[in-house]
Amino acid sequence: MTHSQTNHSSPYLYVVEKSSPSALSIYSQINAWQIAKKIESKLKQKSIDDLEPIELGMMQFGHGDERRIIDDCNLNECGIQHFYIKSTEPLGNHYHKNKQEVFVIVEGKGIFTYLPLNHEGKPLGKQKTISVKKGNVIKVDPFTAHAFRLNIGSTMWCFSSAPFDQDNLDMHFFKLHIE
Known part of the structure; x- marks a missing residue:
């Protein structure tokens, strides 16, 4: 194929x-x-x-940094995050080796920059930037460096194929040039 x-x-x-x-x-x-x-x-x-057909989690509200406020919930095998954007500083500039993420722009707009990488974390081609707005859904596969620059007041959801684990971070820094 x-x-x-x-x-x-x-x-x-x-x-x-x-x-x-x-x-x-x-x-x-x-x-x-x-x-x-x-x-x-x-x-x-x-x-x-x-086997339990459901898993009940609890959202944790209102943590983050000067760039965003995060509400999130980690279940056994996935994670959900809601972002409220407080500044136009870039979010991301990393890639995951195992995790897939799906982002949904709920309010606002901005840009999304990405670059496919090989399994050693080396670039495959040139980075690309696309405009994103309310209603856009962006699926990010493993080994894809990615970053957002969203307008203040924008909100988005992130659905991750793995929970956020402070002790086992699948988050690898990769600096992208963001306009």
């Missing part, structure tokens, strides 16, 4: 064509296999009758 990147509001929208295997399709297969093994392992730990 081969892929080609299309230019839409999401940094990664791939059109997959049948031909020879690509690094992306092999990576996707490995990632899917790892997820399946994780689920299988959890199912082996408990019987189906013991």
Whole structure:
């Protein structure tokens, strides 16, 4: 399989064509296999009758820094964050090796800058910047350096495929040039 990147509001929208295997399709297969093994392992730990169909969490409100106020909740296998933007200083300038994030711009507008990286954290091409506004949804895959510059008063949600863990940060600094 081969892929080609299309230019839409999401940094990664791939059109997959049948031909020879690509690094992306092999990576996707490995990632899917790892997820399946994780689920299988959890199912082996408990019987189906013991599995809880929900997990109840609690939002923690009002922490952050001079750039933003964060309300968040970490569940066992995901995290949710709400950001209220207090300054136009960049947010992000990092990448994750394992975590995928989906951002939703709820109010306001700004720019989103990103750069795909290889598995050693080295750039694959040039960084790109897109305008974002209320209603935009941005999916950020692992090994994608990313940063936002949003207008004061903007709000956004971030849905993460893993909880924030202060003892095991999957957050690797990568400075992007943000206009």
